[in-house]
Amino acid sequence: MQYLPLVRIYILYPMCQKHHTSQHPSHFEGSAEEQQTANQVQANYLEYIKDFKFFDPHIHMTSRTTDDYQAMADAGILAIIEPAFWLGQPRTGVATFKDYYSSLVGWERFRSSQFGIKHYCTIGLNSREANNEPLAEQVMEILPLFLYKEGVVGVGEIGYDDQTAAEDKYYRLQLELAKEANLPVQVHTPHRDKRKGTERSMAVALEHGIDPSMVIIDHNNEETVKSVLDKGFWAAFTIYPFTKMGNERMVEIVKQYGPERIMINSAADWGISDPLAVPKTAALMQMKGISAEAIRLVTYQNAIDAFAQSGQIQVEDFASGNTIDQSKTFNGNTILRGGQQPRVDKNSLFIR
Numbered sequence: 439m440q441y442l443p444l445v446r447i448y449i450l451y452p453m454c455q456k457h458h459t460s461q462h463p464s465h466f467e468g469s470a471e472e473q474q475t476a477n478q479v480q481a482n483y484l485e486y487i488k489d490f491k492f493f494d495p496h497i498h499m500t501s502r503t504t505d506d507y508q509a510m511a512d513a514g515i516l517a518i519i520e521p522a523f524w525l526g527q528p529r530t531g532v533a534t535f536k537d538y539y540s541s542l543v544g545w546e547r548f549r550s551s552q553f554g555i556k557h558y559c560t561i562g563l564n565s566r567e568a569n570n571e572p573l574a575e576q577v578m579e580i581l582p583l584f585l586y587k588e589g590v591v592g593v594g595e596i597g598y599d600d601q602t603a604a605e606d607k608y609y610r611l612q613l614e615l616a617k618e619a620n621l622p623v624q625v626h627t628p629h630r631d632k633r634k635g636t637e638r639s640m641a642v643a644l645e646h647g648i649d650p651s652m653v654i655i656d657h658n659n660e661e662t663v664k665s666v667l668d669k670g671f672w673a674a675f676t677i678y679p680f681t682k683m684g685n686e687r688m689v690e691i692v693k694q695y696g697p698e699r700i701m702i703n704s705a706a707d708w709g710i711s712d713p714l715a716v717p718k719t720a721a722l723m724q725m726k727g728i729s730a731e732a733i734r735l736v737t738y739q740n741a742i743d744a745f746a747q748s749g750q751i752q753v754e755d756f757a758s759g760n761t762i763d764q765s766k767t768f769n770g771n772t773i774l775r776g777g778q779q780p781r782v783d784k785n786s787l788f789i790r
């Protein structure tokens with residue numbers, strides 16, 4: 439799936455698990471002013487964010503191309519978190535979960551490094567597949583094998599989809615795993631009954647004795663943000679192209695609530711989504727008069743602060759840019775194809 443380089447930026451309901459096609463009611467079609475702003479951002483958004491660096495705490499790179507990685511690096515994305523999620527069709531056995539988790543801490547991390555982007559991940563059983571209980575039981579067995587690996591910054595993305603009893607059971611079991619491993623929790627909130635699902639996600643986390651500061655509630659909107667912030671949780675927002683909710687709403691949310699404990703992400707995956715959503719939204723915020731410090735917090739620092747509680751994020755690993763060495767291999771495999779010259783950027787001068 440190619441990213442859409444100059445799409446309009448809109449906040450939207452995430453598609454990570456979009457088996458339901460129901461659309462949320464549109465209360466808002468883009469105004470003429472918004473349209474104009476969007477066009478301006480499209481034209482040269484990189485101009486607005488030259489001095490910014492970004493951290494996208496929710497993106498599914500396994501589904502994306504090397505062009506995406508390159509464009510993300512060019513836009514100033516220094517580091518990302520890839521949550522384990524649903525692949526668009528149900529898995530049929532535990533072995534494919536195992537291989538998927540292995541790829542998140544292995545090959546995908548390597549692929550990311552080849553573009554100078556530091557790659558972290560969260561590991562968990564997604565809510566959709568929690569409904570296959572015999573398989574879910576087997577997945578629970580292997581989760582601890584991955585949760586303690588280097589670069590795993592949380593348990594995620596977990597939570598509710600249809601809010602079934604099975605989802606509740608495996609959400610709770612995984613909260614316990616997070617508690618034991620002292621890892622943050624990345625919570626996917628449902629698209630339907632979002633408000634109820636979000637409240638329930640938080641109530642159950644509290645019931646399990648988890649401190650709200652260790653929980654990132656994802657895919658918020660105007661209906662949920664106040665309660666999430668009031669209760670002391672982190673509030674993440676997913677920005678997607680081509681939805682009916684206007685991009686200006688993210689700007690309004692930051693204006694209204696301030697930047698504290700708010701973070702934005704692209705949640706780009708195998709569906710129509712935009713891996714550049716974070717830098718593009720930063721450009722929009724810049725245009726709309728949000729302070730540089732507030733932009734820095736919601737597009738970089740807050741995500742780091744939240745997930746660094748895992749003890750697995752060292753900012754110096756990426757803050758001043760990453761070294762790229764495409765002559766490296768992963769288990770003998772490379773991103774280069776026959777005859778291609780590896781790109782080698784080193785910080786020191788004259789290394790050939």
Ligand SMILES: [Zn+2]
Nearest residue numbers: 454523595705
């Ligand atoms: Zn996702």
